[in-house]
Amino acid sequence: MKQAAIISIGTEIMRGKIDDTNSTFISRWLKDCGIKLKYRINVEDAIPDILKAIDYTKECDLFIFTGGLGPTDDDITRDALAKYLNKKLIFNDSSWHMIKEFFIKRDIPIAESNKRQAYLPEGGEHIPNENGTAPGVYYYDKKKAYFLIPGPPRENQPMLLNLVTPKLKQIDFIKGEIYTKIFRLYNVGESTIADLFVNFSDEIELGYYFTMGGWVEVHLSQYIENQSDIAKIEPFIKKAEEIFIKNDIFYTEDKNLSLLVLEKLQKSNLKIGFAESITGGSLAAEIVKNAGASNVFEGSIVSYSNKVKEEVLGVSKENLTKFGAVSEEVVKDMAFGLKKIIDADICISISGIAGPTGGSKNKPIGLVYIGFLIKDEFFAIKETFFGDRSRIITRCINYILVELLRRLK
Numbered sequence: 001m002k003q004a005a006i007i008s009i010g011t012e013i014m015r016g017k018i019d020d021t022n023s024t025f026i027s028r029w030l031k032d033c034g035i036k037l038k039y040r041i042n043v044e045d046a047i048p049d050i051l052k053a054i055d056y057t058k059e060c061d062l063f064i065f066t067g068g069l070g071p072t073d074d075d076i077t078r079d080a081l082a083k084y085l086n087k088k089l090i091f092n093d094s095s096w097h098m099i100k101e102f103f104i105k106r107d108i109p110i111a112e113s114n115k116r117q118a119y120l121p122e123g124g125e126h127i128p129n130e131n132g133t134a135p136g137v138y139y140y141d142k143k144k145a146y147f148l149i150p151g152p153p154r155e156n157q158p159m160l161l162n163l164v165t166p167k168l169k170q171i172d173f174i175k176g177e178i179y180t181k182i183f184r185l186y187n188v189g190e191s192t193i194a195d196l197f198v199n200f201s202d203e204i205e206l207g208y209y210f211t212m213g214g215w216v217e218v219h220l221s222q223y224i225e226n227q228s229d230i231a232k233i234e235p236f237i238k239k240a241e242e243i244f245i246k247n248d249i250f251y252t253e254d255k256n257l258s259l260l261v262l263e264k265l266q267k268s269n270l271k272i273g274f275a276e277s278i279t280g281g282s283l284a285a286e287i288v289k290n291a292g293a294s295n296v297f298e299g300s301i302v303s304y305s306n307k308v309k310e311e312v313l314g315v316s317k318e319n320l321t322k323f324g325a326v327s328e329e330v331v332k333d334m335a336f337g338l339k340k341i342i343d344a345d346i347c348i349s350i351s352g353i354a355g356p357t358g359g360s361k362n363k364p365i366g367l368v369y370i371g372f373l374i375k376d377e378f379f380a381i382k383e384t385f386f387g388d389r390s391r392i393i394t395r396c397i398n399y400i401l402v403e404l405l406r407r408l409k
Contacts, residue, residue: 001223002173004030005039005057007050009067009077010151014044022066022153029160033168034177034223035062050080061144062173067151069134071113077148078137082121085139085146089119095126095135102133127163131155138167145171176225181237182254183218185244186402190216196243204236214385214395215402217254250406257401258286264408265296265346273344274300275313275334277325278352278368283397298342303334313337326351326363328380331371339373347373348400354389366392370400374407 006027008020023040030037039057043049045068054063068077082089096118103110120126120137127136127147132155137148147164149156168174185193193208193216200206207219220240222233244251252260265272274283284300287293301312306325309315315333323329334349352368359365366385371378381403385395 002035002061003038003059004035004062004064005041005053005060006030006037007053007057007063007065008040008042009045009050009065010042011044011074013042013067022151022156025153025157026064026066026160031178033165033174035168035173045074045076047076047080047083050077051084054080054084062168063144063146065146065148066156069117069136069148069150071111071116071133075116078116078119078121081137081139081146081148085121085123085141087121087123090122091115092118092120092126095120098126098128098135099133127159127167129155129159131158136163138164140171145173176223176229178221179224179230179233180219180221181233182220183240183244183251184254185216185218185249185251186214188216188249193218196247197240200239201236204233212391212394213257214398250402252405256290257398257405259290261401261404261408262287262290262292262296264405266292268408270296270345270408271298272296272346272348273298273338273342275338275347275349275371276300276302277304277309277334277350278354279350279393279396280304282393283348283350283400286397286401298344301338301341309334312341314340324363326353326367326369328369328371328382331369331380332378335371335373335378345375346404347371348404349373350396350400352392352396354392356389368392368396368399370396370403372403372407 006023008023012018013020020042027037027040038060041053041057043053057063065077068075078089096115099114099117100110114133117134121139124137124139127138129135129150132150132152134150136150136159139146149159190208190210197206205221209217211217218240220233220236224230276283281300281302287297303309303313306320309320309325309330310317313334314337315330319329319333331349331351334351335347338347338349349371350368353359353363353365355365364384368383368385370381383399385392387395
């Protein structure tokens with residue numbers, strides 16, 4: 001498998017003025033190309049720094065440089081590569097013509113400094129830029145490929161996808177792809193997964209990552225040259241599933257939780273509805289964003305205030321006074337009150353404290369009570385989530401969806 005280095009050039013990146021989103025996009029693109037990313041490096045607009053970065057990553061087969069192709073004096077990526085290759089910078093008349101055409105079509109005056117963009121290392125070739133003035137640069141030597149692409153994403157992304165990818169195929173750098181099987185694991189930590197997979201296999205790439213949604217993803221990846229190679233990964237997938245089952249770890253495929261719930265509800269011919277407080281309608285929104293939601297979703301009542309809880313859902317004033325809105329007694333009243341209104345097979349109620357204020361010693365920020373009324377059986381779950389307001393609400397929603405997946409057949 002070929003190995004690549006991404007070298008992002010720009011003093012503004014190094015000083016935190018802009019984020020290096022290019023490297024993230026390129027990393028994913030390389031994965032799709034079946035090329036292993038070995039290095040991601042950021043350097044300032046300085047030739048010595050760029051040369052050090054190239055030398056540090058010299059074991060790689062492919063080098064992607066972003067930024068530093070503009071018309072100003074600090075746009076020196078071309079100069080740095082030419083110096084590294086010990087080549088002269090040559091003015092390219094056809095490239096200059098394309099640059100001028102770009103300005104003429106837009107009725108924009110062209111500056112003399114734009115001529116800098118028409119230079120490239122001797123023996124290289126320009127890559128047309130349909131979305132800007134800076135052409136890319138391609139140089140191939142001694143089985144190593146160098147690509148210089150402009151910094152703006154609206155320019156470099158089409159260039160990579162439409163022009164660089166075919167170049168890589170021409171020089172036989174792209175032969176297959178990275179195939180990845182992803183599992184989502186719930187109510188388990190990264191450290192537990194690390195212990196369970198410590199002696200898994202050296203024949204497949206294993207990764208595990210905690211997500212903002214509150215679950216851990218396990219990635220099994222392997223380079224394949226054709227679709228028939230996927231069969232070679234199946235034994236590792238089966239082995240991973242055996243580990244999950246043996247250790248009573250609930251897992252799903254890498255698919256939107258609300259869609260998985262919707263599919264199970266459809267399969268069981270069940271209707272669902274919500275009585276929401278802390279989530280403010282977000283739980284309903286998760287369901288209805290999926291096509292086919294109308295087949296299973298009856299509706300949601302956002303009872304954010306105690307007044308709505310009492311007057312619409314029929315929550316006992318005594319329970320509100322005695323136990324508070326965030327309590328098992330209140331979510332029970334909410335669930336049964338919702339049942340009387342919409343008569344769904346599954347009625348879910350939720351109340352909690354999202355913060356950043358409103359918490360106390362007995363009822364801290366993140367405390368949530370969830371009521372589940374499935375047919376005629378009710379049970380409540382008490383949980384405490386951590387994070388800011390948005391994260392707590394997201395964790396609430398995902399927790400409910402996972403609990404439904406556990407219980408629906």
